[in-house]
Amino acid sequence: MQYRTDPASGNRLSALGLGCMRFPGYQLGRPDAKAAQDIISRAVERGINYLDTAYLYPGNEACVGMALEKLGLRDKVFIATKLPHASCKRTEDFDRFFNEQLKRLRTDHIDYYLMHNITSPAQWEHVAALGIKDWIARQKREGRIRQIGFSYHGSADDFPRMLDAYDWDFVQVQYNYANEHYQAGTAGVMEAHARGLAVFVMEPLLGGRLVDKLPRAAQEILKKARAGHLQTPADWGLSWVWNHPQVTMLLSGMASTEQVDQNASIADAALPKAMTPSQLETIARVVEVFERFNRVPCTGCNYCMPCPQGINIPGCFAAYNASFAYGRWTGLSQYFTASAVRTASPKLVSNCIHCGKCARHCPQQIDIPARLEDVRHRLQPGPVDAALRVLARFRRDGAAE
Ligand code: SF4
Ligand code: SF4
Known part of the structure; x- marks a missing residue:
């Protein structure tokens, strides 16, 4: 496994993190405990030391907590989870959610804690008015939160405002070759890195849109340019993200042990600045094709579900x-x-x-x-x-x- 250093904490993190959201059964809100245990076990065997979950992923924190306890792996991994800040109406809610998360995850501390899915600085201002800055300071002092950050899906313009809003340790942004100018984008990744923050990347394959749902013409371009470890669309997409030395870690939502093996193998090979100019040119041609066909930028995350009318x-x-x-x-x-x-x-x-x-x-x-x-x-x-x-x-x- 390739490891990169979190510039804020000095932690050595696997370049590949395990996104736990897409464990089998997640669409029904009931992640399969046995499958989750197998995936986590294989991930740790392959050198992955970072697990990402959230309060709002139904049943997920409890599933992760149970698996880590059964496998005896809590001390071998960093756990990241997220505060559902939109549901915080009073100061006491911070403790209420956080204590429940510790209980679900069967741990006494969270290594990386995030404000979940920030789309506007107003959301941070809302919890800041409820006293979250003091609350974070207390949790850090008492060792219950180690690193603090936010996951971001807002505009490029608002991103620097969020960086200015607090003394963050890390950010988690959507980033992939099709989103260089979308949300935080390349400018945001560079800015966060320049400020000494760890940069974690989510949606590196755009919820599979850059793999099996990639337009046929784009798949053909990648096929013709196959070389070395760059064999499949997933290899290209993940390697493009890891090509950036500014990226500390990439999160992939893995749903099987086979996916863990595939992604871990790519992580071994995809080093920073390893892609050649001609490979980057290939990616640029793929982006041109992708943009022609990508009419709705849905990643299939399911956050909008369920619809009261049952619409999928x-x-x-x-x-x-x-x-x-x-x-x-x-x-x-x-x-x-x-x-x-x-x-x-x-x-x-x-x-x-x-x-x-x-x-x-x-x-x-x-x-x-x-x-x-x-x-x-x-x-x-x-x-x-x-x-x-x-x-x-x-x-x-x-x-x-
Ligand atoms: S439309 Fe629904 S599934 Fe698609 S990105 Fe938005 S919340 Fe996620
Ligand atoms: S009924 Fe329409 S607007 Fe309401 S949740 Fe369903 S899809 Fe969305």
Whole structure:
């Protein structure tokens, strides 16, 4: 395993961190404890020493805590988890959430603690007004929090304001070759590094969009340029992030021991500044193709779910993007699966009542109801809509008989 030094603490961190959010079963809110244990065990065997979870990942902290206790690995890893700051209404809430997190994680301290999913400095100002600065200082003094930071999904302009707002130890930003100018972007990574902060990268493969959902033309470009350890789209995407010496660690949400093995092998080989000018040129060509097809920047994180109307929001956006990348029939077929058209009550995008609940939670700040309208126009136009309604009525009548 390749290790990099956290400039703020001096900790030696594996260049690859284990994002725990996507353990099998996460879509149902019930991560599989046995699978999680196997993944964590393999990750530590492969040299990974950083695990990232959050209060808001359903069942995840408890799953991680139980696995570490069973495996006896607490002292071998750094644990990162996050405060659900939007749910903090009073000063006492900081203790309430934090104590619950310690209990779930079966530990007496958190190595890396984050304000979760900051999209605007106003969110920090809200908890600052409740006294969080004093609270953090006390936790640090008492050794219950070791390093403090924030995960960020806001604009490039607001990012330096967040850096100025507190004496942070680290930041966690979305960064990959398709997002150089999106959210914190390259400028944010450089700025945080220049200030002596550790820089942790999330979404290095854009929730899989830079792997299996990469447009065919882009996959062809990468295939033709294969060399050394750069064989698959994942190799290219991860190596591009690690090519930056300013990046302390990259988090990957691994859902199987095989993924751990694959990513750990890339981490061994992908050293800082290792990519050649011609390989970087290849990536630039892939970005050009990707941008032509990437109509909705959904990463499939599921934060917007559940929708009260049952709409599979990430599934519908994936189908919409696929309709540009792979053709309208592929998109339609994916849309029919995502919206359960073979049942008596399909969850079509036209069922959206524009309540806005989903958009409030989207880290990519997608105007979800508006973009679902785009999906409806493309994948559920008049004739398709009429056919789906007839089909649904037929199924309902059949079920009633
Ligand atoms: S706005 Fe539409 S898609 Fe979003 S939660 Fe409400 S009904 Fe569901
Ligand atoms: S729409 Fe936003 S919140 Fe929902 S899955 Fe996509 S990126 Fe995540």
